[in-house]
Every structure is written in structure tokens, then in C-alpha cells.
Amino acid sequence: MLERLFAELGPWNWIVLGLVLMIFEVAAPGIFLLWFGIAALIVGAVAILFGEALGLGWxxxxILFLILSVISVLIGRRLIGATDVVSDEPLLNMRGEQLIGQVVTLEEATVNGRGRARIGDSLWRVTGPDLDAGTPVRxxxxxxxxxxxxPV
Known part of the structure; x- marks a missing residue:
């Protein structure tokens, strides 16, 4: 039964599979299914154009689909990886790194190298030399x- 199903696979099945994979890509974006969809479309086109001449069985x-899938994923990763954009705010989601260089006042004394400093409306844990509360630190x-x- 499974043998019969595979034997009846025709070029249009590959094209439908490719289109379905691309629709899934739109529904669940992530630029992953796109490359498999492209590979399936290419297999369908090759099967339509050259299937009889090359004797392309299922x-x-x-095998052609698997090979083209790997190739299209590799090409896609190279294309997508080449479009990495340098951010104008590289520390946007790194709040701690944004604070480096600022001078703040210790809220709690540092004892055994640990204390707290108020920055805005938040208390941050700090490490450094033992200092009294109210000491300005960088x-x-x-x-x-x-x-x-x-200490400053």
C-alpha cells in the first residue's frame, strides 16, 4: 500500500507540498519551512520538465528533494546571516552594561564586599570594597x- 502511494507521487504533488510548506511559513514565521518549500517546488519543476527523459522515479x-533541501537551507542561512544589522543601540536590553561609568550612592554599606545601591527606583546588588552607606561609587x-x- 505504501509502495503504491509512493509510486503515484507525481510532479504536482511536489508543487502542492512546496506551496503548503510556504503557507505554513507564513502562518508560523521563522524562515525555516521556506527552504524546504523551495526544494519541493524545484523537484516538482524538474519532474514536470525532465521526469520522463531522466526516468525520475519516486x-x-x-533523494533530489533531500539534497535540494540541504542545499537550499545552507544557501538560506548564508543569505540571512549576511543581513545582520549593527544596532544603533547595542546595549538596549542590557541594563547593567548601560550603567557602567555612572556614579551612584550606596544605599546600604558594603560589608564583606556586598551591599546595595539605589539607581532610579530600583535597588541593585553591588560588590566592591567595604564602604559606608551614602558613599558615592562608580x-x-x-x-x-x-x-x-x-569608590569615587
Missing amino acids: QLQV ITGIDHGTLVVE
Whole structure:
């Protein structure tokens, strides 16, 4: 039964598969199914144009689809990877890195190298030398969400 199903695979099945994969790509974007859809469309076109001349049975069509899928994914990754845009605000979602260089006042004294500083309406954990509350400190780095500070 499965043998018969594969034997009846024709070029139009590949074209329908390619179009369905592209519709799924639109429904669930991620630029992944697009490349398989392109490969299926190419197999369909090759089967329509050269199927009889090349003797493309379903086995060769599946192998051609697999090969073209790998090739189209590799080409697609190269094309999409080449369009990486440099952001005008590279620290947009890195709040801690945005704070480096600022001078803030310690809210709680640093004891054993740990304390807290108020920045805006938030309290941040800080590490640095032992200092009294109210001491102005400069933020010199960030380590796993904890600000590294030094006295001004």
C-alpha cells in the first residue's frame, strides 16, 4: 500500500507540498519551512520538465528533494546571516552594561564586599570594597546581575 502511494507521487504533488510548506511559513514565521518549500517546488519543476527523459522515479525524486533541501537551507542561512544589522543601540536590553561609568550612592554599606545601591527606583546588588552607606561609587562592571563598584 505504501509502495503504491509512493509510486503515484507525481510532479504536482511536489508543487502542492512546496506551496503548503510556504503557507505554513507564513502562518508560523521563522524562515525555516521556506527552504524546504523551495526544494519541493524545484523537484516538482524538474519532474514536470525532465521526469520522463531522466526516468525520475519516486525514489530519485525523494533523494533530489533531500539534497535540494540541504542545499537550499545552507544557501538560506548564508543569505540571512549576511543581513545582520549593527544596532544603533547595542546595549538596549542590557541594563547593567548601560550603567557602567555612572556614579551612584550606596544605599546600604558594603560589608564583606556586598551591599546595595539605589539607581532610579530600583535597588541593585553591588560588590566592591567595604564602604559606608551614602558613599558615592562608580560602577565599573557587572557580574551576573551584580554591579561591580569602586569608590569615587
